Amino acid sequence: MYKIVKKQELTTNIYLMEVEANRVAKTCEPGQFVIVRMDSESERIPLTICDYNREKGTVTIVFQTVGAGTKLMAQLSEGEYFHDFVGPLGKPAQLEGLEKALIVCGGTGVANAYPVTKKLFGSGCVTDAVLGFKTRDRVMLDKHYAAITRHVTVMTEDGSFSRKGRVTDGLAEILEREAYDRVFVMGPLTMMRDVCLITKQLGVATTAGMSTIMLDGTGICGGCRLTVDGKTKFACVD
Secondary structure, eight states: EEEEEEEEEEEEEEEEEEEEEEHHHHHTTOOEEEESSSSSTSOEEEEEEEEEETTHHHHHHEEEESSHHHHHHOOOOOOEEEEEEEEEOOOOOHHHHHHHHEEEEEEHHHHHHHHHHHHHHHHOOOEEEEEEEEEEEEEEEHHHHTTTSSEEEEEETTTTSSSESSSHHHHHHHHHHHHOSSSEEESOHHHHHHHHHHHHHTTTTEEOOGGGGGGSSSSSSSEEEETTEEEEEEETOO
């Protein structure tokens, strides 16, 4: 059993939970994920690790209530328990050798990209970030990013907070004046596609986080099948 030691509603229908999971916390790395179940009859839900504390033995997850399983998760309170908290799964993000990186993310991708950003910043990599949201009431973790980046740009589509526009607007502007070893992008598929079209045209190496298409989390269902360099890959195991 895995105790929920902290629960916070970051924005409407998006929750953060810090969970006691000592074995996972001691070995996980940015880019990996866990599969959780509330009880022995619940569905298995794969979630990217948002943060971890090896000393406390805790792992932080962030999720949006979009289906029956996540809606039931949102009803759990501090002091209650997950039946299963399996991980770390997947392969860690490849972050070695980078001197300057740009993180571009939107929606729950902001939470998924946080541990990657944190590790890059801690390794001495010059790190900037562009965070995108629809409206002011959707903005989350911007202050967390401000603490682990050289500069963070927040975009809202309606202009209700910070700068008006999409993340691609902020990205294009930054790439006009700055050069980066790599861009990391996480968020909705259409947003990641648009980011990659820009970085491909400019010849900037880009890594996209594909957790948004994971279903089973073990490579069995085939829901996250991708073609990379002509080879079949699965977002969850590769």
